Amino acid sequence: xxxxxxxxxxxxxxxxxxxxxxxxxxxxxxxxxxxxxxxxxxxxxxxxxxxxxxxxxxxxxxxxxxxxxxxxxxxxxxxxxxxxxxxxxxxxxxxxxxxxxxxxxxxxxxxxxxxxxxxxxxxxxxxxxxxxxxxxxxxxxxxxxxxxxxxxxxxxxxxxxxxxxxxxxxxxxxxxxxxxxxxxxxxxxxxxxxxxxxxxxxxxxxxxxxxxxxxxxxxxxxxxxxxxxxxxxxxxxxxxxxxxxxxxxxxxxxxxxxxxxxxxxxxxxxxxxxxxxxxxxxxxxxxxxxxxxxxxxxxxxxxxxxxxxxxxxxxxxxxxxxxxxxxxxxxxxxxxxxxxxxxxxxxxxxxxxxxxxxxxxxxxxxxxxxxxxxxxxxxxxxxxxxxxxxxxxxxxxx
Amino acid sequence: xxxxxxxxxxxxxxxxxxxxxxxxxxxxxxxxxxxxxxxxxxxxxxxxxxxxxxxxxxxxxxxxxxxxxxxxxxxxxxxxxxxxxxxxxxxxxxxxxxxxxxxxxxxxxxxxxxxxxxxxxxxxxxxxxxxxxxxxxxxxxxxxxxxxxxxxxxxxxxxxxxxxxxxxxxxxxxxxxxxxxxxxxxxxxxxxxxxxxxxxxxxxxxxxxxxxxxxxxxxxxxxxxxxxxxxxxxxxxxxxxxxxxxxxxxxxxxxxxxxxxxxxxxxxxxxxxxxxxxxxxxxxxxxxxxxxxx
Numbered sequence: 001x002x003x004x005x006x007x008x009x010x011x012x013x014x015x016x017x018x019x020x021x022x023x024x025x026x027x028x029x030x031x032x033x034x035x036x037x038x039x040x041x042x043x044x045x046x047x048x049x050x051x052x053x054x055x056x057x058x059x060x061x062x063x064x065x066x067x068x069x070x071x072x073x074x075x076x077x078x079x080x081x082x083x084x085x086x087x088x089x090x091x092x093x094x095x096x097x098x099x100x101x102x103x104x105x106x107x108x109x110x111x112x113x114x115x116x117x118x119x120x121x122x123x124x125x126x127x128x129x130x131x132x133x134x135x136x137x138x139x140x141x142x143x144x145x146x147x148x149x150x151x152x153x154x155x156x157x158x159x160x161x162x163x164x165x166x167x168x169x170x171x172x173x174x175x176x177x178x179x180x181x182x183x184x185x186x187x188x189x190x191x192x193x194x195x196x197x198x199x200x201x202x203x204x205x206x207x208x209x210x211x212x213x214x215x216x217x218x219x220x221x222x223x224x225x226x227x228x229x230x231x232x233x234x235x236x237x238x239x240x241x242x243x244x245x246x247x248x249x250x251x252x253x254x255x256x257x258x259x260x261x262x263x264x265x266x267x268x269x270x271x272x273x274x275x276x277x278x279x280x281x282x283x284x285x286x287x288x289x290x291x292x293x294x295x296x297x298x299x300x301x302x303x304x305x306x307x308x309x310x311x312x313x314x315x316x317x318x319x320x321x322x323x324x325x326x327x328x329x330x331x332x333x334x335x336x337x338x339x340x341x342x343x344x345x346x347x348x349x350x351x352x353x354x355x356x357x358x359x360x361x362x363x364x365x366x367x368x369x370x371x372x373x374x375x376x377x378x379x380x381x382x383x384x385x386x387x388x389x390x391x392x393x394x395x396x397x398x
Numbered sequence: 399x400x401x402x403x404x405x406x407x408x409x410x411x412x413x414x415x416x417x418x419x420x421x422x423x424x425x426x427x428x429x430x431x432x433x434x435x436x437x438x439x440x441x442x443x444x445x446x447x448x449x450x451x452x453x454x455x456x457x458x459x460x461x462x463x464x465x466x467x468x469x470x471x472x473x474x475x476x477x478x479x480x481x482x483x484x485x486x487x488x489x490x491x492x493x494x495x496x497x498x499x500x501x502x503x504x505x506x507x508x509x510x511x512x513x514x515x516x517x518x519x520x521x522x523x524x525x526x527x528x529x530x531x532x533x534x535x536x537x538x539x540x541x542x543x544x545x546x547x548x549x550x551x552x553x554x555x556x557x558x559x560x561x562x563x564x565x566x567x568x569x570x571x572x573x574x575x576x577x578x579x580x581x582x583x584x585x586x587x588x589x590x591x592x593x594x595x596x597x598x599x600x601x602x603x604x605x606x607x608x609x610x611x612x613x614x615x616x617x618x619x620x621x622x623x624x625x626x627x628x629x630x631x632x633x634x635x636x637x638x639x640x641x642x643x644x645x646x647x648x649x650x651x652x653x654x655x656x657x658x659x660x661x662x663x664x665x666x667x668x669x670x671x672x673x674x675x676x677x678x679x680x681x682x683x684x685x686x687x688x689x690x691x692x
Contacts, residue, residue: 053584073587080588086581090603099599100589147589 002064002154003029004050004187009059011045011211019045021211022059024392027155027189032181034202035191038234038337042211043191044159050189051080051157063154074103079148080157084164085140087132087147094119094128097146104151118150121180138169149180155187162197174200195235199223204389207231209335217389227391229328229378232278232371233336238314238346242332244325245277245372252277252370255319256345257299259367268381269372275381276325278371281314284347286355287362296366304344306357313353315361317345328375426667432660433457436467440656456661480662482634483642487666490552490638491620494559498616499609501560502567507597509568510575521572524565532562536629543630550632558630559620567612574608575601610677621670639666 004027011020020042027033035043048054050061052073061069068076079100088096095102097118101111119125122142132140141161148156161177162170178201181188192198198205199219207214207222207230215227219235226232232240246253250266254277261269269275285291287298305316321329321343329343347363355361372381383391432440434452458464462477509517539558540549548554578601586596602609627641634642643662648655 051588053587072592073584074590074592078588080585082581082585084579084581086579086585088582088586088600088604090606099586103590103595147585151590 002187003027003031004033004155004189005060005062006046006050007060007062009046009049009061010057011042011049011054012057018057018211020049023206023208023211023213025206025213025216027187029187030185032178032188032190032201032203034198034205035189035208036193036195036198036205036234037208037214038335039193040210041208043193043208045211046208047080047157047159047189047191051078052076077154078157079151079153079155080159081141081144081148081161083160085132085144087140087143089132092129092131093124093135093143093146096132096143097124097150099147100151114150115146118146121149121183122146137165138173141165141173145177145180149184153186155189156181158188158190158192160192161190162192163194177201195237199235205235207234213392215389215391221387221389225384225388226278226371226380227383227388228380228393229276229278229332229373230335232373232380233332236280238281238348239336239338240278240280240371241345241347242325242329242373243277243279243319243345244321245275247272247275247372252367252372254299255321256301256317256363257297259297259299259365259370260295261370262368265367265370265372265382272372272374272381274322274325274375276328276373276375278373278380279365280369281346281348283366283369284345284349285364285366286349286353287364289350289353290364295368296364298362298364300360300362302360303355303357306355308351311351313349313351313355315347315349315353315355317347317363318342319345325375328378332378429660429663432656433664435657435660437653437655437657441653456657457665460658460661460665476658479634479642479645480639483637483639484665486552486634486636487621487638487640488669490555490559490636491617493552494556494563494620495613495616497556498560498563498567499613502564502571502612503602503605503609505564506568506571507575507601509572521569524568527561528565532623532625536625539626540629549630550636552636554630555620555626555636555638558626559616559623563616563619567616570612570615571605571608574605574611578604614673614677617673618670621666 004025006023006025006027009020009023010018012018023042023046025033035046037043045054049056052068052071056069060067063076063078088099091099094115097115098111101114106114115128116125119128122145124139124142124146127135127139127143132143135143141164144161158177162173165173174197177190181201190197190201199222202219204216204218205222206216209230215222215231217225217227222231222235226235226240229242233242243254247261247266247269250261250263252259252261252266252269290296290298301317303315304318307314307316326343349355371383373379374381379393428447431448433456434454435449436451436453436455439450453467454464455466458466459472459476460480462472462474462481464472466472505520508514509521535558543549543554548557582600582604583596586600587593591599621638622640623638624640627638628644631637631641637645639662643659646655646659646662648658
């Protein structure tokens with residue numbers, strides 16, 4: 001077991017395009033680190049640089065106290081689970097798991113003990129003599145994990161291990177991986193594009209965009225204090241709402257009405273002109289069901305579509321955005337691999353809400369949970385630095 | 399209606415199948431039948447299909463065992479020559495196959511995995527060699543081999559056989575290698591294998607069907623080849639069976655020993671059939687299924 005230290009790592013391909021650009025992440029011993037981002041953000045490349053399958057263009061990679069930049073994969077003592085499992089089809093499950101041990105020239109009794117131990121942990125005992133071709137997706141996944149846990153590796157690396165499983169199995173395996181990691185207490189780096197996996201599994205999450213680290217923080221910090229528009233839009237489902245907003249004094253003017261800002265947020269936004277306000281869907285509520293003791297504002301608007309899910313209700317409210325904000329939002333949508341057709345507000349209401357489609361409804365909004373973003377840089381002006389982990393690109397110091 | 403059409407289709411398929419089988423196997427049956435006929439019978443004007451009274455004399459003569467039906471021992475000159483030719487055939491074909499497959503495996507792996515300058519050139523050159531007519535090389539080779547003292551030796555045959563079979567083997571194998579996912583090898587390397595170990599323990603076993611296919615094709619070529627075998631040899635020191643058979647003239651030029659020729663043909667065909675049956679089980683397509691999510 002060991003810590004992994006990534007220092008200013010850069011990966012440039014032949015055409016000079018930096019797939020990973022100056023990324024620094026410090027992964028503590030035993031930590032579960034998630035690398036997350038939309039496709040093409042360099043997360044898999046970063047993982048493959050750690051394991052040694054991609055050369056490092058510049059920067060330092062330290063595992064434990066060894067600089068491993070120039071070591072071959074076999075000398076780094078890391079275990080990896082590939083996206084497509086990469087099981088050896090000509091070997092039985094037993095020999096697949098035993099493969100790293102056999103390469104290490106371990107004696108047969110020891111190999112047998114370790115393989116049995118791993119297969120017991122992963123409940124593969126009855127499949128040991130079968131070939132991977134005869135196993136189901138979930139079983140293959142477990143064999144791939146068995147091959148990783150069987151040896152005393154310094155760290156586990158997972159490259160989107162659940163993306164090939166169906167939704168139900170994915171949920172189960174996610175819990176299983178989490179349990180296994182806690183039990184073994186081994187340093188883990190896990191690549192995913194799925195923000196649910198990132199939020200549920202990670203001790204800390206590194207959000208990447210086009211090879212650049214956006215924010216490195218715990219899931220809670222990311223959710224409550226996103227460093228910029230990109231992180232705010234990526235983390236959370238349904239995603240955060242972005243609205244054009246003009247602040248004068250302590251009053252913020254939103255498309256639906258005006259809202260009184262808490263003093264520290266008003267100060268951060270002072271004199272910035274047109275901003276983008278970010279509000280999570282659950283910061284809204286049906287005014288009749290809203291908590292009376294909290295501050296915030298109430299406004300009335302027309303609800304376009306209502307989706308009732310039993311425990312909660314999603315309501316959709318379209319709005320018009322000024323062109324400069326709309327342009328920024330469209331670009332953000334592209335970066336997030338999304339395809340929104342119109343600017344609309346998604347709000348999550350209590351399941352007991354009786355608001356109907358096409359009705360004018362009273363909606364309450366929690367002003368304390370509102371974030372203000374600079375439309376030019378995308379930076380979060382109202383971020384709480386103390387509780388936002390690391391935001392490498394930030395220029396504003398609050 | 400549909401069932402009647404189905405039945406008709408079945409009958410049609412059956413008839414077609416039988417016609418093709420007869421077309422292909424009749425000559426084989428004729429050869430086998432001939433090999434059991436005595437010289438007297440093959441010399442008769444219009445011999446019938448099945449031997450009148452079957453005899454093993456031809457086999458005994460060629461293999462030099464037992465006593466002939468007329469009570470004499472078989473002529474050792476004939477059997478010695480034939481057995482020596484059989485040994486040459488085996489030796490030359492086996493060595494050419496082994497070397498060809500080993501080289502082709504390494505070359506094909508490099509072509510499938512590495513990006514290097516002139517890769518396309520290597521591939522097209524290989525194809526060009528395979529398309530070259532063998533006969534056009536006989537003359538130059540004959541002269542060269544005489545100078546290099548390779549004329550009438552095993553290497554003298556093995557080298558050209560390798561040259562002509564390598565391209566096909568390389569093409570077959572590189573196609574197989576390309577099918578094997580990169581991740582297999584990367585997984586092996588992460589698991590602690592050197593590049594060579596990853597190649598030997600993961601890639602080669604996965605490419606086994608391709609290796610066997612290439613091996614069989616190479617072996618067939620070397621085993622059946624006639625033009626080079628007759629041109630680059632002069633004695634039974636290195637002459638292979640197809641070439642040796644052209645020397646089965648018998649004492650009477652107007653009455654060639656058809657029975658013996660047929661027998662020799664049967665004897666050289668048997669190893670091929672055995673090899674195909676043995677390796678057929680190895681050429682299992684889809685051996686890589688289950689390696690990655692399919």
